[in-house]
Amino acid sequence: MNNMSNEKMPGRSLERRELLIAAGAALGAAGILASGARAAQKSVAPRTGSELKIIVVGAGAMGGWTALALAEGGADVTLIDAYGPGNLRAASSDQSRLIRTSYENPLYARMALDAYARIMDWQKRWGETLMLPTGEITFSKADRAPEIDQLERTLSIVGIAGVERLSARDLRRRWPQINFDGIDIGLITSGGTGASTLFAERLTRRVAQAFRDTGGQVVLGQALKPVQAGSSVTVALASGEKLSGDFAVYACGAWMAKLFPDVIGRHVRVERRDVFYFGTPPGDARFSYPQFPAWDALGDNFYGFPDFEGGGFKIAPFPDTNSIDPDSDDRRPNDYMVERARAFLRRRFPALGDQPLLNARVCQVAYTKSNDFIIDRHPELEKVWLIGGDSGHAFKHGPAIGHDMARRILTGAGDPAYASAFRMPA
Ligand SMILES: Cc1cc2nc3c(=O)[nH]c(=O)nc-3n(C[C@H](O)[C@H](O)[C@H](O)COP(=O)(O)OP(=O)(O)OC[C@H]3O[C@@H](n4cnc5c(N)ncnc54)[C@H](O)[C@@H]3O)c2cc1C
Numbered sequence: 197m198n199n200m201s202n203e204k205m206p207g208r209s210l211e212r213r214e215l216l217i218a219a220g221a222a223l224g225a226a227g228i229l230a231s232g233a234r235a236a237q238k239s240v241a242p243r244t245g246s247e248l249k250i251i252v253v254g255a256g257a258m259g260g261w262t263a264l265a266l267a268e269g270g271a272d273v274t275l276i277d278a279y280g281p282g283n284l285r286a287a288s289s290d291q292s293r294l295i296r297t298s299y300e301n302p303l304y305a306r307m308a309l310d311a312y313a314r315i316m317d318w319q320k321r322w323g324e325t326l327m328l329p330t331g332e333i334t335f336s337k338a339d340r341a342p343e344i345d346q347l348e349r350t351l352s353i354v355g356i357a358g359v360e361r362l363s364a365r366d367l368r369r370r371w372p373q374i375n376f377d378g379i380d381i382g383l384i385t386s387g388g389t390g391a392s393t394l395f396a397e398r399l400t401r402r403v404a405q406a407f408r409d410t411g412g413q414v415v416l417g418q419a420l421k422p423v424q425a426g427s428s429v430t431v432a433l434a435s436g437e438k439l440s441g442d443f444a445v446y447a448c449g450a451w452m453a454k455l456f457p458d459v460i461g462r463h464v465r466v467e468r469r470d471v472f473y474f475g476t477p478p479g480d481a482r483f484s485y486p487q488f489p490a491w492d493a494l495g496d497n498f499y500g501f502p503d504f505e506g507g508g509f510k511i512a513p514f515p516d517t518n519s520i521d522p523d524s525d526d527r528r529p530n531d532y533m534v535e536r537a538r539a540f541l542r543r544r545f546p547a548l549g550d551q552p553l554l555n556a557r558v559c560q561v562a563y564t565k566s567n568d569f570i571i572d573r574h575p576e577l578e579k580v581w582l583i584g585g586d587s588g589h590a591f592k593h594g595p596a597i598g599h600d601m602a603r604r605i606l607t608g609a610g611d612p613a614y615a616s617a618f619r620m621p622a
Pocket residue numbers: 202203253254255256257258259260276277278279280281282283285286287288289292293294295417418419420447448449450451455469470471512559560561583584586587588589590591592593
């Protein structure tokens with residue numbers, strides 16, 4: 197599992213084993229699709245009127261959507277973040293994150309569909325577009341054909357239209373701006389439920405704003421470990437302030453390893469990721485949305501996004517096994533990674549090879565061994581829920597996870613498939 201990107205490989209390789217059952221899951225998938233669509237019609241979480249007091253720590257994709265769903269469900273929620281929603285240390289920042297159903301594990305495909313429907317719904321309510329139907333092109337040598345086959349099969353099982361398998365000749369004709377030397381096959385997923393781009397940082401902030409609009413309170417503060425006394429949980433802040441509630445949810449991304457070293461830390465590996473934005477040539481729209489999709493050079497170990505409104509063509513190299521302290525490390529990109537990215541551009545996207553580096557971001561991922569998330573109660577504190585082990589593919593799932601977390605807390609009845617898949621490892 198070393199050879200993985202932040203977004204593409206974890207779910208895909210994880211799901212390879214799941215695909216063994218996928219062929220037989222077609223019927224179930226029809227139900228999955230229907231339940232995703234149904235879920236979007238419902239409110240974010242069932243109202244209980246219970247007015248439970250709940251503290252959510254971490255305003256990234258996991259905590260933000262959870263806080264919003266809980267507040268929509270009628271709870272009195274406080275959302276605490278050490279650096280604020282959409283801060284540049286959080287993984288739920290940066291310009292873009294992909295939402296895709298090209299997972300091999302039907303569970304993640306179903307979650308992505310559910311999340312997609314919820315985002316569409318919220319966009320309507322906000323009157324704001326934070327997701328674009330970029331679609332995606334995946335290309336590789338013939339030796340990765342089994343993976344492409346599996347992705348294609350899953351997309352068909354979950355009913356994604358507009359999926360095309362292309363030969364090297366077709367690829368060259370369709371995308372003359374890419375050098376496809378050594379490439380044998382391509383898979384195109386059209387935009388929409390198949391593959392779309394989320395404006396990550398803006399969406400994270402928008403969710404926090406929606407949470408405020410629902411009556412929730414956002415607090416800037418560094419939370420310490422929770423303490424449970426009887427049926428009440430207290431979360432102390434580093435500033436000395438204390439908040440108490442009926443439940444606490446900790447969704448602190450890579451920081452979970454620092455906060456809960458024995459509970460979460462021992463199950464995750466935190467790695468650094470550098471991503472780059474290179475300029476496009478003047479007057480040249482061939483690498484920009486909508487002319488260019490999100491892309492994944494399977495086997496080359498690079499993936500990325502088109503340029504949006506002059507922000508640059510995004511390229512993300514992997515793997516990078518450097519560790520990172522999410523609080524104290526500088527976010528200065530590593531020169532050798534810039535050079536790696538540029539060498540790749542020269543080879544695959546020659547027109548971009550000598551373009552200037554416009555921007556760079558340094559982020560982190562907390563991988564579990566299986567690349568499944570960890571979403572479970574604290575083993576010793578039954579009023580405390582933990583969300584961690586994002587494994588580099590959790591941003592898109594925020595709305596689905598938040599909804600399910602709210603159901604589990606407010607009604608005691610979450611999705612059993614999620615509960616089983618995301619159980620705390622032994
Ligand atoms: C380069 C890169 C590319 C990626 N691409 C994709 C993609 O295309 N699609 C996708 O779905 N996923 C992608 N991911 C993964 C995705 O970004 C993460 O899985 C997701 O954003 C994690 O969200 P989170 O809420 O768990 O963590 P975070 O977003 O890191 O949020 C944690 C929050 O907790 C706060 N916090 C930490 N400690 C404390 C404390 N003690 N008290 C209070 N607050 C605290 C932090 O300030 C932060 O705001 C990518 C990740 C990286 C790094």
